[in-house]
Amino acid sequence: MIICVIGLGLLGGSFALGLKAGNTPVTILGVDNNPQHAKQALERGIADEVLPLEEAVSKAELVVLATPVNAILQQLPAVLDILPEGATLIDFGSTKQQLCDAVAAHPKRDQFVATHPIAGTEYSGPEAAFAALLEGKTMIICEKEKSRPASLAMVEKLCRSLHMPLRYMPAAEHDLHFAYVSHLSHISSFALGLTVLDKEKNEKNIFDMAGSGFSSTVRLAKSSPQMWGPIFSQNRENVSEALAGYIAQLQQFKEAIDARDEEQTKALMAKANDIRKILG
Amino acid sequence: MIICVIGLGLLGGSFALGLKAGNTPVTILGVDNNPQHAKQALERGIADEVLPLEEAVSKAELVVLATPVNAILQQLPAVLDILPEGATLIDFGSTKQQLCDAVAAHPKRDQFVATHPIAGTEYSGPEAAFAALLEGKTMIICEKEKSRPASLAMVEKLCRSLHMPLRYMPAAEHDLHFAYVSHLSHISSFALGLTVLDKEKNEKNIFDMAGSGFSSTVRLAKSSPQMWGPIFSQNRENVSEALAGYIAQLQQFKEAIDARDEEQTKALMAKANDIRKILG
Numbered sequence: 203m204i205i206c207v208i209g210l211g212l213l214g215g216s217f218a219l220g221l222k223a224g225n226t227p228v229t230i231l232g233v234d235n236n237p238q239h240a241k242q243a244l245e246r247g248i249a250d251e252v253l254p255l256e257e258a259v260s261k262a263e264l265v266v267l268a269t270p271v272n273a274i275l276q277q278l279p280a281v282l283d284i285l286p287e288g289a290t291l292i293d294f295g296s297t298k299q300q301l302c303d304a305v306a307a308h309p310k311r312d313q314f315v316a317t318h319p320i321a322g323t324e325y326s327g328p329e330a331a332f333a334a335l336l337e338g339k340t341m342i343i344c345e346k347e348k349s350r351p352a353s354l355a356m357v358e359k360l361c362r363s364l365h366m367p368l369r370y371m372p373a374a375e376h377d378l379h380f381a382y383v384s385h386l387s388h389i390s391s392f393a394l395g396l397t398v399l400d401k402e403k404n405e406k407n408i409f410d411m412a413g414s415g416f417s418s419t420v421r422l423a424k425s426s427p428q429m430w431g432p433i434f435s436q437n438r439e440n441v442s443e444a445l446a447g448y449i450a451q452l453q454q455f456k457e458a459i460d461a462r463d464e465e466q467t468k469a470l471m472a473k474a475n476d477i478r479k480i481l482g
Numbered sequence: 483m484i485i486c487v488i489g490l491g492l493l494g495g496s497f498a499l500g501l502k503a504g505n506t507p508v509t510i511l512g513v514d515n516n517p518q519h520a521k522q523a524l525e526r527g528i529a530d531e532v533l534p535l536e537e538a539v540s541k542a543e544l545v546v547l548a549t550p551v552n553a554i555l556q557q558l559p560a561v562l563d564i565l566p567e568g569a570t571l572i573d574f575g576s577t578k579q580q581l582c583d584a585v586a587a588h589p590k591r592d593q594f595v596a597t598h599p600i601a602g603t604e605y606s607g608p609e610a611a612f613a614a615l616l617e618g619k620t621m622i623i624c625e626k627e628k629s630r631p632a633s634l635a636m637v638e639k640l641c642r643s644l645h646m647p648l649r650y651m652p653a654a655e656h657d658l659h660f661a662y663v664s665h666l667s668h669i670s671s672f673a674l675g676l677t678v679l680d681k682e683k684n685e686k687n688i689f690d691m692a693g694s695g696f697s698s699t700v701r702l703a704k705s706s707p708q709m710w711g712p713i714f715s716q717n718r719e720n721v722s723e724a725l726a727g728y729i730a731q732l733q734q735f736k737e738a739i740d741a742r743d744e745e746q747t748k749a750l751m752a753k754a755n756d757i758r759k760i761l762g
Contacts, residue, residue, distance in 0.1 A: 320693045340690055369690055382678050383691050387699040390674050393731035395754035398662050401727065408760050410620055410649055411663050413600045417761055418698045419667040424758050427751035431744045438739055445736045447680065449729055451673035456725045459718055464711045471707035474675035478704050480688050481697055 206262035208233040208255060208277065210243035212322065213294045214268025215331025218248045223333040224363050231258040242328040259284055264356070267293035272432035275304055282310045290353035292317045296380060297436040298344045298373035312350035315357045316373065318342040318380075319366065324424040341366040344373040381440030386448055388422045388430055389441070395423030486542035488513040488535060488557065490523035492602060493574045494548025495611025498528045503613040504643050511538040522608040539564055544636070547573040552712035555584055562590045570633040572597045576660060577716040578624045578653035592630040595637045596653065598622040598660075599646065604704040621646040624653040661720030666728055668702045668710055669721070675703030 203226060207214045210232045218230045232249025234240040240252040259265055259281055267274045267281065274295045282305055285291055291314045295301050302316050321339040323330060341361045346354055361368055371379075398420070402408045434441050451470075458466035483506060487494045490512045498510045512529025514520040520532040539545055539561055547554045547561065554575045562585055565571055571594045575581050582596050601619040603610060621641045626634055641648055651659075678700070682688045714721050731750075738746035 320691060322693065322695065324695075339693075342691070367690075379682070379687065379691055382681050383688060383696045384693055386677065387674065387696045389732065389735050390670055391695075391699055392751050392754040393728060393735060394667065394670050395757040396731045396750065397666065397724065397728045399754070399756055400731075401662050401724070402659070407659065408663055410647075411600060411622070411659055412760070413602065413619070413664055415602065415604075415671075415702050416663045416667045418701055419671055420757055420761065421698055422695050423751075423754040424761070425751070427748040427755065430751060431748040434739050434747055435742065435744045438742065442736060442740050444677065444681070445732060445739070448673060448677045449732050449736070451676045451680075452669065452725060452729050452732070455669050455673060456722060456729070459714050459725070460722050462715065462718065464715045467714055468707040468711040470676065471672050471703075471705070471710060474672040474679070474703040475707070476679055477675040477700055480692070481700065481704070 203227070204229045204231065204261055204263050206231045206233060206258040206265045207249065208258075208265065208267050208281070209269035209273070210234040210239050210248055210252075210328045210331075211268060212326050212330045212335070213319065214266060215243060215246070215248040215328045216321070216333065216335035217266060217268065217294070217319070219246075219331055219333035220336050220364050221360070222247070226363060231261060233258050239328050246328055246331070248328055248331060255281075256284060259289075260286060262286070263289050264360075265289065265291045267291070267295070270429045270432050271295040271297050271301065271436050274301055275432075275436070278305050278314070279308055282308050282314060285310060285313055289313065290315060290356055292357055294319055296384065296433045298342075298376045300436045302345055302348075302373045311348055313353055315346070315349045315353055316344040317357065318344070318376065320384075324421055326426045326429060336364050336366060338365050338367075341368055342376055343368060343370050344376050346370050377437050378440050381437055381444040385433060385437060385441050386444040388425055389434070389445060390448065391420055391422035392425075394420050483507070484509045484511065484541055484543050486511045486513060486538040486545045487529065488538075488545065488547050488561070489549035489553070489574075490514045490519050490528055490532075490608045490611075491548065492606050492610045492615070493599065494546060495523060495526070495528040495608045496601070496613065496615035497546060497548065497574070497599070499526075499611055499613035500616050500644050501640070502527070506643060511541060513538050519608050526608055526611070528608055528611060535561075536564060539569075540566060542566070543569050544640070545569060545571045547571070547575070550709045550712050551575040551577050551581065551716050554581055555712075555716070558585050558594070559588055562588050562594060565590060565593055569593065570595060570636055572637055574599055576664065576713045578622075578656045580716045582625055582628075582653040586628075591628055593633055595626070595629045595633055596624040597637065598624070598656065600664075604701050606706045606709060616644050616646060618645050618647075621648055622656055623648060623650050624656050626650050657717050658720050661717055661724040665713060665717060665721050666724040668705055669714070669725060670728065671700055671702035672705075675700050
């Protein structure tokens, strides 16, 4: 199977490596506007060839858009325009509504399957990619009724070959959920990093004193601004609502602490402990 | 060496197991007002014997207070009252100022060494304890000039046997730093858990969609309210200041997102990326 991966970073690269480690023979035609990334992708065996976008798309049975969501928004209609009949297009964007809207009336809409693999790390670029990243992770598929059955079935089969459980939902629902379970986590972590860096001018101090708790809550603050800026923009209303809710919860803590109301801080924490039921 | 560990939970239990795994023969006399924990500590080989507090303290060369900080505040002067001449008392509290203040004028103050091991997990109780928890973790020692040289040297030697790097600082400085690098992380995580649980009534949804990013930022929301409530109370002013700073950072993000100012959200994230220099 000939697959064109546009964006040879963490997700696109890991998808390519994961498929190459599987049983179906695949040829990966890579596209990346960063020559350094293109070179690394060839060196690491992510791509078999790096080609200009038009050429790679014209030869592909499957095209994967694995660029930041602002780029996907531009590329999605343009790639669909030149997508060969019979080929399928998917994207790995962390937002779905604006992307789906951008091609809602496109004559080739049914060749597109809107997907979001729930996988990632705080690192980016082809050097961060690894074959097991997508293994066993959930793949969300949005608006499946707008994709032609053959394209949908092919994508589902590929996901199953990577042992990715499938979940289906409307794009609006996807964006609302992910504002809470992903986008908010990233902002909480970026803001934590800023707060601590702002206070602790002496970085050696932070390093020496940071326990595993701090490391784990601040880990996402290492994430790429180029990737996350456009996600927050495209999911602006949901992210703003989630942030407002989060700030309100923090204010509840602050008020209870300021009022020396330890019973209230304990009650809030006991309620938050319910997360154990979910995370085990 | 005969060591009395008061509080056979995660930290006290792990300290005992870590020492037992080392080269110096130790006898652990356990004290716990929870009979279930006392039983588990004996079964797991954390304590060689479980005794009433007075009896255990009277036989010990080293006494460790590893209870929640509200209990330490009560026990510290009381245990110092009955501590044998020649014995040393340490505590594992996550706050230091109020604890040090409580025994500042105690006639036996010099037998006390104020310590804080920078180690923990989101779990608690003897069943969560494991020998390697303290291995290689930093031990903070506060007000070392108020401890007699023999007691300080003994504690330092024990820490070195667990390969714990030592850092020394005033109690007030400790409490300020830890409001930022530890206590704030916990509140950020508890509040994140509350926000998501509040929105997502369907727990199955959260479970299916939560990626590793969410798990890592919300992990500390599983922590014990009984342990953390008193920490926030004893470090009230610093925690309140840290929380105010954190809320202000989050509001900066919210304002930039609401204003569709993507350059500003990217600038904030790029600044937060400096945390890479510290966490590697």
